[in-house]
Amino acid sequence: MLKAISSYSMLTSHARVLVAVSGGKDSSALLWHLKEIAGWDRYQLTLIPAVTTPLYPDPHWKERLAFLESLCASLGMPLTVLNTDTEVAQYSITASAPYTDTALQTDIETAQTGLTGLLKTDSSCFICSQLRRKALFTEALRQGCDTIALGHHLDDILTTALMNMLRHGTREGMEPLRVYRDGALRLIRPLLFVPEETIIRFCRAMGWRTYTCICACGTQGIRQAYRSKLEKLTDGSIRQKLNLLRGLYSYNLID
Numbered sequence: 084m085l086k087a088i089s090s091y092s093m094l095t096s097h098a099r100v101l102v103a104v105s106g107g108k109d110s111s112a113l114l115w116h117l118k119e120i121a122g123w124d125r126y127q128l129t130l131i132p133a134v135t136t137p138l139y140p141d142p143h144w145k146e147r148l149a150f151l152e153s154l155c156a157s158l159g160m161p162l163t164v165l166n167t168d169t170e171v172a173q174y175s176i177t178a179s180a181p182y183t184d185t186a187l188q189t190d191i192e193t194a195q196t197g198l199t200g201l202l203k204t205d206s207s208c209f210i211c212s213q214l215r216r217k218a219l220f221t222e223a224l225r226q227g228c229d230t231i232a233l234g235h236h237l238d239d240i241l242t243t244a245l246m247n248m249l250r251h252g253t254r255e256g257m258e259p260l261r262v263y264r265d266g267a268l269r270l271i272r273p274l275l276f277v278p279e280e281t282i283i284r285f286c287r288a289m290g291w292r293t294y295t296c297i298c299a300c301g302t303q304g305i306r307q308a309y310r311s312k313l314e315k316l317t318d319g320s321i322r323q324k325l326n327l328l329r330g331l332y333s334y335n336l337i338d
Contacts, residue, residue, distance in 0.1 A: 093271040106147035106294040110234035133163040236274040
């Protein structure tokens with residue numbers, strides 16, 4: 084994580100960081116490790132963990148929320164809960180605060196697609212993530228944050244890249260750092276170089292019962308199919324995955 088933060092200058096001194104958490108292993112591990120470095124002289128971070136309410140029926144929502152509240156309390160931080168019900172998620176961009184940055188406005192307007200047929204399309208995971216990201220952007224701006232941290236790890240990033248290459252013929256993927264509003268707001272992915280199995284072992288060692296997405300589109304949909312393709316392509320080798328990342332994006336990876 085520190086390699087990624089350093090390589091891409093993800094964090095500035097005294098940054099206010101909105102950390103997107105879900106109760107899953109990835110964002111929980113991200114929050115814990117950011118808390119570990121928050122007080123370092125070079126960072127002095129203010130962390131604001133935030134969770135969005137589910138956009139699909141989730142029978143484990145109360146348990147997820149209880150886990151996150153307990154985790155945040157143990158780290159000495161309150162949890163912010165963002166409402167993303169249908170009415171909030173679909174309201175017009177003109178009714179919200181004005182956005183002067185074209186890239187930020189484009190990302191937020193993408194979320195206006197809405198929830199119609201959400202659970203029946205291959206694009207549902209993308210739409211869902213955009214709706215949740217819209218809520219995170221709005222909250223970050225409201226709280227005066229200059230950074231939003233997401234918990235995407237090495238396997239997430241490679242899966243997205245594989246989908247884009249095979250389905251669309253592009254090398255676009257999840258950027259480790261993206262800046263908005265002339266650099267005043269940045270979106271970061273500090274787990275860029277961290278394989279999923281490392282996170283699994285960490286959470287097991289912590290004794291956490293973390294929660295995963297139970298939406299059928301996430302567990303059985305197109306993204307899961309490409310996740311399986313990635314494992315077959317690399318034989319599950321972390322070294323091959325890092326080599327693939329290096330080849331795709333020319334990243335300067337740690338050996």
